[in-house]
Amino acid sequence: xxxxxxxxRCRAGSSPxxxxxxxxxxxxxxxxxxxxxxxxxxxxxxxxxxxGEIIEKVAPDIGDxxxxxVDAEGxxxxxxxxxxxxxMDLDVGFTRACDDFYSGTxxxxxxxxxxxxxxxxxxxxxxxxxxxxREYHKLADGxxxxxxxxxxxxxxxxxxxxxSEMKEIAEKEGISSFKLYLTYDLMLHDKDVFAVLKEAKKDxxxxxxxxENDGMVNYLRERFGNEGKLSAEYHPLSRPAAAEAEAVNRMxxxxxxxxxxxxYIVHLSSAAGLREVKNIIKRGQKHFGVExxxxxxxxxxxMYDDPKEGLKxxxxxxxxxxxxxxxxxxxxxxxxxxxxxxxxxxxTFEEQKQRGADDFRMCPNGAxxxxxxxxxxxxxxxxxxxxxxxxxxxxxxxxPAKIFGLYPKKGLIEKGADADIxxxxxxxxxxxxxxxxxxxxxxxxxxxxxxHGGIDTVMQRGRVIVKDREFLGEKGAGQYLKRGISSIx
Ligand SMILES: [Zn+2]
Numbered sequence: 001x002x003x004x005x006x007x008x009r010c011r012a013g014s015s016p017x018x019x020x021x022x023x024x025x026x027x028x029x030x031x032x033x034x035x036x037x038x039x040x041x042x043x044x045x046x047x048x049x050x051x052g053e054i055i056e057k058v059a060p061d062i063g064d065x066x067x068x069x070v071d072a073e074g075x076x077x078x079x080x081x082x083x084x085x086x087x088m089d090l091d092v093g094f095t096r097a098c099d100d101f102y103s104g105t106x107x108x109x110x111x112x113x114x115x116x117x118x119x120x121x122x123x124x125x126x127x128x129x130x131x132x133x134r135e136y137h138k139l140a141d142g143x144x145x146x147x148x149x150x151x152x153x154x155x156x157x158x159x160x161x162x163x164s165e166m167k168e169i170a171e172k173e174g175i176s177s178f179k180l181y182l183t184y185d186l187m188l189h190d191k192d193v194f195a196v197l198k199e200a201k202k203d204x205x206x207x208x209x210x211x212e213n214d215g216m217v218n219y220l221r222e223r224f225g226n227e228g229k230l231s232a233e234y235h236p237l238s239r240p241a242a243a244e245a246e247a248v249n250r251m252x253x254x255x256x257x258x259x260x261x262x263x264y265i266v267h268l269s270s271a272a273g274l275r276e277v278k279n280i281i282k283r284g285q286k287h288f289g290v291e292x293x294x295x296x297x298x299x300x301x302x303m304y305d306d307p308k309e310g311l312k313x314x315x316x317x318x319x320x321x322x323x324x325x326x327x328x329x330x331x332x333x334x335x336x337x338x339x340x341x342x343x344x345x346x347x348t349f350e351e352q353k354q355r356g357a358d359d360f361r362m363c364p365n366g367a368x369x370x371x372x373x374x375x376x377x378x379x380x381x382x383x384x385x386x387x388x389x390x391x392x393x394x395x396x397x398x399x400p401a402k403i404f405g406l407y408p409k410k411g412l413i414e415k416g417a418d419a420d421i422x423x424x425x426x427x428x429x430x431x432x433x434x435x436x437x438x439x440x441x442x443x444x445x446x447x448x449x450x451x452h453g454g455i456d457t458v459m460q461r462g463r464v465i466v467k468d469r470e471f472l473g474e475k476g477a478g479q480y481l482k483r484g485i486s487s488i489x
Contacts, residue, residue: 085343
């Protein structure tokens with residue numbers, strides 16, 4: 001075993017475990033002993049032998065005299081979580097998301113996420129897809145502490161150059177999914193959406209979509225503005241569930257018309273949206289996936305009752321009602337959704353969010369959440385028997401890895417997979433608050449909640465990067481991931 005001598009770069013103290021985080025892991029062997037290994041296919045009591053960066057074997061009672069032992073007795077051993085929806089360093093024109101690729105991925109790691117796929121911001125008006133790919137490498141390379149990839153972004157139009165760049169980026173950069181928006185200034189109109197879907201079908205590119213009816217939202221925002229209804233409680237009223245449902249339905253028909261182009265709906269938030277999803281599945285449409293987020297499962301629109309606190313939850317789509325939350329949990333239970341991602345897009349409450357204090361329309365949209373996802377879903381989902389442990393892994397690791405072309409390197413504990421592992425201690429308790437979260441946001445939407453279970457250890461490609469919620473990894477240690485074709489295609 002070789003130690004690289006970079007101990008000074010760690011905030012690790014002097015425990016033996018911490019020292020090892022800096023070791024060159026290429027020739028290091030570790031055995032995670034006596035834990036319950038959870039994959040999306042089921043749970044088994046087994047040991048996990050890690051050789052360097054790769055899982056070598058999963059079996060009961062593995063013995064290897066040279067290996068270091070990580071004791072996981074009574075603990076759950078899961079594949080490192082994959083978050084397919086983050087917005088690190090997002091530039092929204094008048095400000096930027098307060099987490100960059102360093103602080104945001106430290107927070108992700110602390111919460112058991114070892115891979116993110118980040119959604120790029122729109123580029124300057126008139127720019128083409130390559131522009132943001134280059135910009136995002138500048139933001140992320142050398143900063144991310146966990147492995148990362150990008151979704152491309154499509155904006156304003158889908159002319160010949162847009163479509164040819166999309167194909168070229170997929171081939172050269174391994175960016176096999178692109179995002180488009182049905183609302184906001186640089187959205188695509190239906191004619192261009194249709195052109196994109198036709199091309200995507202041909203080239204096996206997954207199109208991910210922010211679904212809200214732009215006309216409805218703009219009408220309501222303008223009307224509330226004219227009537228002086230500008231406190232946070234009008235934010236959800238300006239973006240009703242019907243706006244989401246209509247857009248989901250429209251996207252599905254557009255995709256269906258070109259032979260079921262591969263389509264993925266991001267951040268589904270409502271029971272109305274879910275009813276459209278059911279109809280789409282009933283019609284027999286293929287190549288279709290749906291994501292929801294913890295905030296739509298756990299929080300509701302009563303957060304907007306307090307005009308000051310409500311700014312914390314100004315995000316799009318907005319928080320919905322109790323019945324929407326229950327409908328989404330039931331859908332997860334029935335395997336009627338595909339992934340749970342975070343849409344992590346944090347702004348500080350004390351400064352950035354205050355821009356909306358007198359007019360909700362001026363508030364930057366988004367909230368932190370990249371660190372909270374896994375423990376929220378474990379505590380509120382698994383422990384409350386709304387989902388099973390294999391479903392937890394399915395929604396947070398296996399499915400995002402499959403859908404975004406990273407499987408079986410990511411999202412699986414099996415021979416040959418990357419040794420990205422999160423060990424959960426079911427007996428611990430977790431509280432998220434501004435004092436305990438790792439990102440740059442000065443609040444958590446889940447402040448005060450006591451959660452069952454806690455993150456014990458997080459490994460990325462064999463390295464221990466988190467122990468007892470303390471980050472032990474290194475800036476820039478994350479690798480850029482070229483992704484393959486989506487399982488949805
Ligand atoms: Zn988003």
